[in-house]
Each structure stands twice: as C-alpha cells, then as structure tokens.
Amino acid sequence: DTEVTQTPKHLVMGMTNKKSLKCEQHMGHRAMYWYKQKAKKPPELMFVYSYEKLSINESVPSRFSPECPNSSLLNLHLHALQPEDSALYLCASSQETSAITDTQYFGPGTRLTVL
Amino acid sequence: AQKVTQAQTEISVVEKEDVTLDCVYETRDTTYYLFWYKQPPSGELVFLIRRNSFDEQNEISGRYSWNFQKSTSSFNFTITASQVVDSAVYFCALRNYGQNFVFGPGTRLSVLP
Numbered sequence: 001d002t003e004v005t006q007t008p009k010h011l012v013m014g015m016t017n018k019k020s021l022k023c024e025q026h027m028g029h030r031a032m033y034w035y036k037q038k039a040k041k042p043p044e045l046m047f048v049y050s051y052e053k054l055s056i057n058e059s060v061p062s063r064f065s066p067e068c069p070n071s072s073l074l075n076l077h078l079h080a081l082q083p084e085d086s087a088l089y090l091c092a093s094s095q096e097t098s099a100i101t102d103t104q105y106f107g108p109g110t111r112l113t114v115l
Numbered sequence: 116a117q118k119v120t121q122a123q124t125e126i127s128v129v130e131k132e133d134v135t136l137d138c139v140y141e142t143r144d145t146t147y148y149l150f151w152y153k154q155p156p157s158g159e160l161v162f163l164i165r166r167n168s169f170d171e172q173n174e175i176s177g178r179y180s181w182n183f184q185k186s187t188s189s190f191n192f193t194i195t196a197s198q199v200v201d202s203a204v205y206f207c208a209l210r211n212y213g214q215n216f217v218f219g220p221g222t223r224l225s226v227l228p
Contacts, residue, residue: 042206042218043160056215088158100148100212101167106160 003027004107006091012113015081021110023074023091032074033092033104034066043090049074050097081114088112117142119209119219127225128197136192136222138207144168149183149190150208150216160206166190197226 004025013019025032031050035043048056049068057066063085065077074091088111092104118141128134140149151163164174166183174181178195194201207219 040221040223042221045215048215090158090160092160100146100210101165102210103150103162103165104216105162106152109158111158 004091004093004105006089006107006110008110009108010111010113012115013078013081014115015083017081018077018079020078021076021089021091021112023076023107024072025074025091025093025105025107026072027093027105028071029093029095029105030071031094031097031102032068032071033094034074034076035090035092035106037088037090037109039087047076048097055097078112081112083114086112086114117147117209117211117214117217119207119217121205121207121219121222123222124220125223125225127227129227130199131196133193133195134197134224134226136194136205136207136224138190138192138219140188140190140207140209142188142209142211144211146212148210150210151181151190151192152206152208153203154206154221155203163192194224197224199226199228202226 007022034046037043046060047066052068063080067075088109090109091107094102094104120139147168149166152160154160180193182191204221204223206221209217
C-alpha cells in the first residue's frame with residue numbers, strides 16, 4: 001500500500017477552469033515534489049518543497065501554482081491550462097532533499113486531461 | 116553533466132523467461148546513488164532498489180537481481196522467471212550531491228502468458 005496518496009485519480013477540465021490536485025504523505029517526510037509525466041517519457045520535475053518552503057521551481061508556467069499547507073500536504077492549483085498540459089501528475093515525498101541517500105516515494109498520480 | 120541511458124525501449128518475453136534491463140549512466144562525481152523504479156499501468160512509480168557508488172556488491176531480492184559495474188558505468192537489472200505481473204515500465208535513475216534525480220527514458224517490459 002502506498003503511503004503517498006493523490007486525489008483525484010482522474011481529472012478532466014476545460015481551459016478556463018480552476019482545479020486543484022492534492023497529495024498527502026503519511027511517512028513523516030519533510031520534502032515533497034511535483035512531477036509531470038507525458039506518455040512514454042520519464043517524469044519531469046516541476047517543484048520541490050523542503051520543510052514547507054518552495055526550494056525548486058523548474059521554470060514551470062504560472063498557470064501551475066503549488067502550495068504546501070503543512071509537511072504532510074501538497075497541492076497543485078491549476079488555472080487556464082492548455083491541452084498540452086494533459087499528462088500524469090505525480091507527487092513524491094522523501095526524508096529531506098539534501099541527503100544524497102534520499103529516496104523518493106511516489107503516489108499513484110492524477111491523470112489530467114485538458115480539453 | 117549527469118545522464119542515464121536505457122537503450123532498450125521495449126522488451127517482450129514469454130512468462131518464465133529471464134530478462135535483463137540495461138542501465139548505463141554518466142557522471143563526473145565519485146559519490147552518487149543509483150535507483151530502479153517500476154511503473155505498472157496504474158501509474159505509480161514503485162521504488163525497487165538504491166545502490167551507492169562505493170558498493171559494487173550485486174544484490175538479489177527474490178526473483179530480482181542487480182549487477183553494478185563501475186568499470187562500465189552500468190547498473191543492470193535482471194528478473195528471473197518473469198511473470199505477467201512484471202509487465203511495466205522500468206526506470207533507472209541517478210542522484211549526485213546537490214542534484215535532483217536524473218531518470219533514464221525507461222524500458223517497457225511486456226511479459227506474455
């Protein structure tokens with residue numbers, strides 16, 4: 001059983017909609033991540049939160065807005081998305097970001113379709 | 116620069132066959148970690164193994180085994196007596212100090228009954 005949960009599993013939205021993806025981890029980790037994965041490609045890092053502070057933003061467009069309300073929760077707010085943003089969005093967590101031994105544990109993902 | 120290559124895009128085997136997934140990495144650092152993840156059709160990446168650059172011992176876990184060879188910068192993954200449930204995309208990844216994961220492009224394994 002995964003200890004990183006994501007909701008919803010599937011999301012279909014129009015280009016003018018506002019929606020949010022949610023992620024929760026139950027492992028006491030202090031680092032959380034958002035990845036975007038297109039079909040037949042590896043995951044691409046979007047954001048990293050370390051101790052509830054945004055530490056990395058990989059030049060992601062502003063229509064994606066992350067939020068970390070506490071060390072267990074991570075949200076990704078979506079607004080005015082484009083069809084090319086359709087992808088699998090994966091959340092991950094790890095003990096902390098600085099240790100090279102740090103292993104990331106992933107949630108099941110949200111499959112997003114933008115019409 | 117760090118890079119991970121998985122030259123096999125797709126592999127098909129028949130159940131009970133052994134299969135090896137190749138992973139070749141590039142890094143200038145002497146300290147680094149290598150990982151393997153499995154991504155079944157459900158989408159979740161499942162952590163399989165982590166190996167540091169100073170430990171070249173091979174590892175076996177049930178039907179899974181890993182062969183790490185620094186001399187060839189390879190970290191290959193073998194599944195013995197494959198099963199249909201092994202069908203998935205497998206990613207090899209590299210991590211250096213101060214860097215995020217670098218994933219390989221993945222190998223899609225299909226195990227046919």
